[in-house]
Amino acid sequence: MLAAPFFLSFFWVLGFVTAAPSWTSSPLEPASIPLAVRSPYSQAWLAGGHALSESWPTFWTGGPFSWAGYARVDGVAYRTMGLAGIEGAEVAQQTSVSVNASSTHFVLIAGGVELLYTFVSPVEPTDLAKQSLPLSYMSVTARAVDGRAHEVQVYADISAEWVSGDVQKTANWSLEKTADGRVLAHKVQLANEELFTEVDDRIEHGSAYLATTQSASLTFAQGADIDTRKDFVANGRLSGLLDTNFRAISDNWPVFAFASSLGSVAATGVQAPPFVLALGHIRDPVVQYVTKAGMQTRSPLWMTKWGSALDAISAFLGDYDQALAAAGTLDARISRDGINGASDNYASLLRLSLRQALATFELTVSKKADGSLDATDILAFMKEVSSNGNMNTVDVIFPFWPLVLYANPALGKYLLEPIFKYQSTGLYPNKYAVHDLGAHYPNATGHNDGQDEPMPLEESGNMIVMALSYAQRTGDKSQIQQYSALLAQWTQFLISNALVPASQISTDDFAGALGNQTNLAVKGIIGIAAMGEIMKLNGDSARADTYTSFAKDYVTRFRALATSRDKSHLKLSYGDDASWGLVYNLYADKLLGLNLFPQDLYDTQTAWYKTKMDNFGIALDTRHSYTKSDWQIWTAAIADDDLKGALVDAVLRYAGTSDINSGAPLSDWYDAKNGSTVGFRARPVVGGHFAVLGLQKDMSLSGDSSSAGGSTTGGTGGSGTDDGTDGDGLDLNGDGAAASLSASRNLAAALVLCAVGSLVYL
Ligand SMILES: *[C@@H]1O[C@H](CO)[C@@H](O)[C@H](O)[C@H]1NC(C)=O
Ligand SMILES: *[C@@H]1O[C@H](CO)[C@@H](O)[C@H](O)[C@H]1NC(C)=O
Ligand SMILES: *[C@@H]1O[C@H](CO)[C@@H](O)[C@H](O)[C@H]1NC(C)=O
Ligand SMILES: *[C@@H]1O[C@H](CO)[C@@H](O)[C@H](O)[C@H]1NC(C)=O
Ligand SMILES: *[C@@H]1O[C@H](CO)[C@@H](O)[C@H](O)[C@H]1NC(C)=O
Secondary structure: OOHHHHHHHHHHHHHHHHHOOOOOOOOOOEEEEEEEEEOOOEEEEEEEOOHHEEEEEOOOOEEEEEEEEEEEEEEEEEEEOOOOOOOOOOEEEEEEEEEEEOOOEEEEEEEEEEEEEEEEOOOOOOOHHHHHHOEEEEEEEEEEOOOOEEEEEEEEEEHHHHOOOOOOOOOEEEEEEEOOOEEEEEEEEEOOOOOOOOOOOOEEEEEEEEEEEEOOOOOEEEEEEEHHHHHHHHHOOOOOOEEEOEEEEOOOEEEEEEEEEEEEEEEOOOOOOOOOEEEEOOOOOOOOOOOOOOEEEEEEEHOOOOHHHHHHHHHHHOOHHHHHHHHHHHHHHHHHHHHHHHHHHHHHHHHHHHHHHHEEEEEEEOOOOOOOEEEEEEEEEEEEEOOOOOEHHHHHHHHHHHHHHHHHHHHHHHHHHHHHHHHHHHOOOOOOOOOOEEEEEEHHHHHOOOOOOOOHHHHHHHHHHHHHHHHHHHHOOOOHHOOOHHHHHHHHHHHHHHHOOOOOOOOOOOOOOOOOOHHHHHHHHHHHHHHHHHHHHHHOOOHHHHHHHHHHHHHHHHHHHEOOOOOOOOOOOEEEEOOOHHHHHHHHHHEEEEEEEEOOHHHHHHHHOOOOEEEEEEOOOOOEEEEEHHHHHHHHHHOHHHHHHHHHHHHHHHHHOOOOOOOOOOOOOEEOOOOOOOEHHHOOOHHHHHHHHHHHHOOOOOOOOOHHHOOOOOOOOOOOOOOOOOOOOOOOHHHHHHHHHHHHHHHHHHHHHHHHHHHHHO
16 A cells, blocks of 8 residues: 555645645545435435535435544544644544445544444335334444554534424433443433424424444543544543533534444554444334224334334444445445446446335334234335325326335335325215325325316326236235225226326426327226236126226327327427327336337337437436436336436436536436436435346345245345345456546546646746
């Protein structure tokens, strides 16, 4: 490592002259880097282009909150996380960050050591208890890079900003210990919690935890931010002060801190054992849900496995080595599947999308009459993050659906079930499928007045398609049997309304209402055909044939209405020959194996799209230059390899490089010409980026998908297709993309360096 000090001094100079980051980013460089991203309320991100040691983490909204880190190396203190200026602390210099599928890794230089910060947000879709526990890991270790031994202590704290969107509110806190004394946890909440209430998208109910395992060198404190951090900077340990002057979050900012010694970091460069912390935001109940008998409050599913938050945290901390290994295996798996599906770039896009998408819903159970939890009554609730906070929006679950199929189809059943159940109560007055279960998370209070955002064709088609998809993928027919009357009612609506769609909005509601939308007609017709398959599975071949022949007849008539005069493409709406758009709903035809629309239609569309490619992809339709990342990947999944590759590259060009200064978690809505974000961030629909893998039946992480129903482990993950994902001698890490991106970053840095170098040294 001779070169390191040389480079560092250059980058150090650079830091004063230009804002260009001096570290490598692999395998991509997003506008916001996930640190701890597990649930709608357990989210911490770092604005891209900023070092871990020079920026506050933020909630997905961009609102900063305090999560600070320091390290002392041979008595010299360095800030490693956050932006607080504490006298006597230098700033550790970041040299690299890698954003993997469920983990993010930073390397920082401090004195003669490299500090390695690892953030793991476990992705456990086949273990529902683990998946539903909104905790993340932070671990810190060090290794000598100068051939000498070093004494290293590390520190981390969080503030009470984690528990409210309003820093004027009063918090209170405690230090908790498990019965066996093995685990210590700071626990903080509002003194006056408000159930199911949000301020700026934060939940005003529940507790934030920062926890770690007891050890001889562990120290802790609860106190004012400056005093607590100063204490560590000066002494490398904490006083054990427990400040019980409960006060406003912003009143001398109480923080909750742990410090530990990594011991002597050996001259050999071997990593010291890590200091591991768990953190997250936990609450019970999580949602309220409308039933015929009134509002039901529901608990987080993990409580069926662990009796208390402390028990869950203790198990979580004990699981760190396994979780880190699983993160590595998952990353290799995503890399392999991404490359098989399209390319290295595709793997990078999936890495960036996975945690974000899976952090948008919560798995819940109800309570029985005797107060115990009913582990068999599993319902999932999803937040339409950032666009409006709606609950279980059907046309948001729909684009997310390919990730359901890839991760674990059982999740799909649990997301659809609350919608089926609600509409079966008869409380919803409209004949078509409801848009969502409630105007704002976490209130699934329904729309008994029928005044939900009206997307009748969209949602009716979506529900039927997803219900069939789940049954096909798992062999579990219980949902399509139980709700066959409701499905038939929606199909009837499609038969009357799908071929010549009235003026209405589609899922892309921001584009406004339009009559005769080709893409909506496609969805409706596929919905009718899907109902034919459902009836076949339900053993009613007479009705199956009726639905199928309706759908086939509609396809012929649809083509006459929707095809442009020169037959080069499908129009956006029937009356407008010059119009066109992404007809992404055709994806469902392939997904369900219906082959309702003939291949020549797909080929025509593919050829047409190839003439419409802009810098960052293809516009959603002729009304605007903006596009959607999810619908482009849906389109890519049913196109030929050339278009597929080009669309993936275009979306990654946006996701990985274009809007770096926004600091926002990945958006799905941006301008296809210039790559600027139009709106939205951190939404579940990036699960749609898995569309290519969604079509591949044997790909699911849950392996043996036929066991997906009912159990809290949601699939055995057994001996099926997910064997052999790790080290089999192949390069599974997608380093091709990593290398080229970090190479271009290095090149850019080197160019700046030359310019700066001449300035400085002339
Ligand atoms: C926090 O305040 C609530 C409401 O006053 C109270 O029930 C709870 O015991 C307090 N917790 C602590 C740790 O003081
Ligand atoms: C949820 O409903 C409760 C009333 O039950 C209300 O106080 C709260 O503000 C609602 N939350 C949101 C986020 O709309
Ligand atoms: C994270 O990604 C980097 C770059 O792709 C890779 O070298 C590393 O092995 C990955 N680590 C884990 C734990 O997945
Ligand atoms: C849709 O197209 C039909 C047939 O061309 C036409 O009669 C109808 O007015 C159009 N509807 C709308 C809302 O544009
Ligand atoms: C990108 O194009 C959109 C739409 O034309 C425009 O509103 C936006 O300002 C452009 N962004 C940049 C950075 O030029």
